[in-house]
Amino acid sequence: MIIDYPGEYFSVKDTLECGQIFRFSPCRDGYTLVSADKVCFLKNEGDRVYIDCDDPDYFYAYFDLDRDYKEIYSEAVNYGIPFLTHAANKGKGIRILNQNREEMLFSFIISQNNNIPRIKKTIEAICASIGDKITFHGEEYSAFPSAETLASQSKEFFRSLGAGYRDEYLCDTAKRVALQGISHLDSLKGEALKCELMKYKGVGGKVADCVALFGFHDTSRFPVDTWLEKVYAEDFCGTEKSRKKMTAYFENLFGEKSGFIQQYLFHAKRNV
DNA sequence: GCCCAGGAGTGCA
């Protein structure tokens, strides 16, 4: 099944390479992508996007195809902030993905004080090692492991695959999720959701914001990492020093559009 | 060899 969608506000490359997803790789003239236990191939061609998959309903929601991103782009530009306007123009094809919640939780625990190539490598190694095998168009892929499967691994297992000192965070969180699930978070939003997420070991403010934004689609979150610290100081003339206060500043400024605008800014700053 | 990366936990004032 192929989803055919307008490409003006959907850049496959920018959407995948802006740090919200780690399980994708270039393939022919596009990318293959794995989310939880599902695979798709997608590409821009002309002014269209084509998504080839076995579960179109899942990926329709996953790529947020019901949302009007032209409106988000326009609102970003209307702030009249020079760097934001520049960033929105560069990244107007970025979409916020609706990703699997558990996968986001474990992935962003690995992301702390780490770089994207190594995050991808570690996650891929874990999936290849203990994820269920899935087949798509004759090729084999590995699903993201269940919390139960993750919980049955030792600290040494995660460390040997490159997780470093985050090994115990993964073990601890996996055991909790395997025991309790995360459905008790489904109805939460905003500060309440963030607060609950921060109860997992290895999840601080920034990781909680990423999980809330990319896993729960809570677009009122504005994750501040090292790149957004630079944006804050260099492009918004900010004077606060703590990430907590920077986050509060941005979320107060951008409200429910925080998550989208954060991705524009992250993408622009990271690509010099 | 040094600095950095989608930071967080801990201890101490």
Add this chain to the structure above:
DNA sequence: TGCACTCATGGG
């Protein structure tokens, strides 16, 4: 509350 320190590791 607010610092300083520490954590593992590959890339540039």
